[in-house]
Amino acid sequence: MIEISCKKTLSPSFTLDAHLNIKKGDFVAFHGKSGSGKTTLLRILAGFLKADSGYIKNANITFFDDYKFLAPQNRNIGYLFQDYALFPNMNVMKNLLFANNDKKLASELLSLVELEEHEHSSVAKLSGGQKQRVALARALMRRPDILLLDEPLSALDNEIRAKLQDYLIKIHESFGMTTILVSHDVSEIYKLAKVVYELNDGKIINQGTPSQIFLKHSGSQKFSFHAKILEIQKRDALYVAIVEVANQISEIALSHAEATNLEVGCEVLLSAKAFKINIKRI
Known part of the structure; x- marks a missing residue:
């Protein structure tokens, strides 16, 4: 169980004040308008941003509280960015080995995302979808307990996006990790997530399954x-x-x-x- 209760003031008009529990192994999504606090909450969980108060605990490990702040590299979290964040001067295999010098695991992951024939290819020569698959494989190199996805597919066309969504489902099931997605795409959340947390103005205003959050019926409304x-x-x-x-x-x-x-x-x-x-x- 990931327990989150934290506050972070970013401006005089905006304070993130989030309180939620996420079950181990769940695929969950943070949804809401731009500026609602989704990415801020993700960055606090990763340790890239320090909350003003509160705590985050992952089972028996405290990420932070009033007395402790665990560095990002010690939280065993994988983070997949929208812009890939790959090293352009390294080939595909070296990008993975930079995260963890385990060639056997790197080969297994490249096979899982169907890029084994590109292990010696220059990152600069890959397509956008291929780069994102490399970034996904690299995020898994340390076998993270938690995988954070910050709108990783938003820059891709619909066909490639759909294929990468299938990869995310397969990887989530294979590794059994807790996966947290930030996305504006309702169809993407509906396809991937089991639980949705809806944010508005820095607060969790709703929680439920994608059907409960997005399928709003009234009377004979179809x-x-x-x-x-x-x-x-x-x-x-x-x-x-x-x-x-x-x-x-x-x-x-x-x-x-x-x-x-x-x-x-x-x-x-x-x-x-x-x-x-x-x-x-x-």
């Missing part, structure tokens, strides 16, 4: 999902909202009352009920 207003147009007697939803652009007809309550940039919840698309500001 589906609902988040969207963002890109533009509101007036067309004759109607208003039309141009919205971004699931990486696609759609048009939604609005009543005058709905249009009055909306503005460009706001987030909304779209739902279908009785063959009509409803739109509600979040």
